[in-house]
Amino acid sequence: MKELSVTSRVRNEMIDITESVSRAVADAPVEAGFCVVFVPHTTAAVTINENADPDVPRDLLAKLASVYPQEDHYHHSEGNSDAHLKAALVGPSVVIPLREGRLALGRWQGIFFCEFDGPRRRQVWIQVR
Amino acid sequence: MKELSVTSRVRNEMIDITESVSRAVADAPVEAGFCVVFVPHTTAAVTINENADPDVPRDLLAKLASVYPQEDHYHHSEGNSDAHLKAALVGPSVVIPLREGRLALGRWQGIFFCEFDGPRRRQVWIQVR
Amino acid sequence: MKELSVTSRVRNEMIDITESVSRAVADAPVEAGFCVVFVPHTTAAVTINENADPDVPRDLLAKLASVYPQEDHYHHSEGNSDAHLKAALVGPSVVIPLREGRLALGRWQGIFFCEFDGPRRRQVWIQVR
Numbered sequence: 001m002k003e004l005s006v007t008s009r010v011r012n013e014m015i016d017i018t019e020s021v022s023r024a025v026a027d028a029p030v031e032a033g034f035c036v037v038f039v040p041h042t043t044a045a046v047t048i049n050e051n052a053d054p055d056v057p058r059d060l061l062a063k064l065a066s067v068y069p070q071e072d073h074y075h076h077s078e079g080n081s082d083a084h085l086k087a088a089l090v091g092p093s094v095v096i097p098l099r100e101g102r103l104a105l106g107r108w109q110g111i112f113f114c115e116f117d118g119p120r121r122r123q124v125w126i127q128v129r
Numbered sequence: 130m131k132e133l134s135v136t137s138r139v140r141n142e143m144i145d146i147t148e149s150v151s152r153a154v155a156d157a158p159v160e161a162g163f164c165v166v167f168v169p170h171t172t173a174a175v176t177i178n179e180n181a182d183p184d185v186p187r188d189l190l191a192k193l194a195s196v197y198p199q200e201d202h203y204h205h206s207e208g209n210s211d212a213h214l215k216a217a218l219v220g221p222s223v224v225i226p227l228r229e230g231r232l233a234l235g236r237w238q239g240i241f242f243c244e245f246d247g248p249r250r251r252q253v254w255i256q257v258r
Numbered sequence: 259m260k261e262l263s264v265t266s267r268v269r270n271e272m273i274d275i276t277e278s279v280s281r282a283v284a285d286a287p288v289e290a291g292f293c294v295v296f297v298p299h300t301t302a303a304v305t306i307n308e309n310a311d312p313d314v315p316r317d318l319l320a321k322l323a324s325v326y327p328q329e330d331h332y333h334h335s336e337g338n339s340d341a342h343l344k345a346a347l348v349g350p351s352v353v354i355p356l357r358e359g360r361l362a363l364g365r366w367q368g369i370f371f372c373e374f375d376g377p378r379r380r381q382v383w384i385q386v387r
Contacts, residue, residue, distance in 0.1 A: 001290065001355055001357055001362065034292075036292055036353050036355055038353070038354065038355050038362070039364075040362070040363065040364025040365070040367060041364055041366070041367075042306070042307050042308040042314075042364070042366045042367055067325060068321065068325075072321065073320070074313075074317045074321075075313040075316055075317055076311055076313040076314050076316075076317050077311075077313070078311075081313075081314065081317040081318070081321070084307055084308060084314050084317065084318060085317070085318055085321055085322075087307065088305045088306075088307050088318055088348060089347055089348065091305070091349060091352075092305075092306045092352065092367070093352065093353050093354070095353055123364075125355055125362060127290070127291075127292065127355035127356075127362075129290075129291050129292060129387070
């Protein structure tokens, strides 16, 4: 299993990790199978979406913040229930098929680490099989 | 990896692809393991839900459209930020265990390709391992 | 494939199944690979989140109920369209990498069965590969 470090700079941020994941896959001796990208945190997540126009992740984060605002009638005392919610909904992992030993992603797809309670130093685990 | 073509006819649509995925699994020489259904697009997704009553996908699409409306304070100029949002939340892949070489789905579960920016011709990738 | 029974006591409930999943993984002769936790229902789901403070799942369920209320302009006659929606968004499966034959979870992560239409007797399927 490969480990990747990601450093977020603001509270909500989508960080493109496609290249790092591609490199981890290139190092693995697997031709056909899967790559699992797993986030071992409870206030961050991982997703796949368009990485061409930065307005796409910008709109995504803004709308999520409006549906799941930081301040609400929450009980959890750390003030980050919105981050737990977004992490559970976006999800802690993505599974990407491999083709000829490489990530089989669509033309416009990039892999994003989703920070919902930054800034923090985070980890991403990559398993190829 | 098998490739499946899906053609959507309207902007938001859930298309039952359970039978096509089942056939792809039947063709694979794997007894126990996983099937990954992967959507290589950024404004479409895949999910598993009830495929008995068409009102279930109908309610699902209607409520998602009300929480994530097409018109909002978005910056992305293509006018489909709602589709990117829904794609990220529903997710680009599902993983289904295999039992005796067949999809292990629950009694009421069907696999749905989720179109959020149709009509379009789309692809679905199916990897069995 | 291992099968786990889960009994929910109320309509919306997050049940920590981390220990049961860990035991199923310990029984499997796999050192490195994945564990897939799959929920074969259409009104329940599975997610990973903090299992230290019970206020986290409490906030999660309360906010989901406010964004996706049980009563709305739904067509599905069984009165549980909200449960189908939440099941599709939280998702029917999680994939967790293995390290040295054990679940590779982050320090604060637990695996939760998410009941959205209880109380019911439910199943969880666990596949290790």
